[in-house]
Amino acid sequence: MKEVSAMEGEVLVVASKVRTYLKSKDVKMSGELVGALNNKVKAVLDAASARTKANKRSTVKPQDV
Numbered sequence: 001m002k003e004v005s006a007m008e009g010e011v012l013v014v015a016s017k018v019r020t021y022l023k024s025k026d027v028k029m030s031g032e033l034v035g036a037l038n039n040k041v042k043a044v045l046d047a048a049s050a051r052t053k054a055n056k057r058s059t060v061k062p063q064d065v
Helices: 002-007 015-024 033-054
Strands: none
Touching: 015 033
C-alpha cells in the first residue's frame, strides 16, 4: 500500500500538453485545471483497475475504461 499513498500526490497530467491542446481550441487554461484533470484521471484509473481485478485479470484493457 505504500506505493498507492506515494502516488497520491503524483501528477499524471502534462500541463504543457493540456495548454497546447486548449490553445488549439482558442481557449485558455486555468491554473487549477491540471489538478482537477489529474483527479479525474486517477478516478478513471482507479475504477478501471477495480474492474480489471473483478474480472480476475492483472492487465487493464481499454474496455475497463
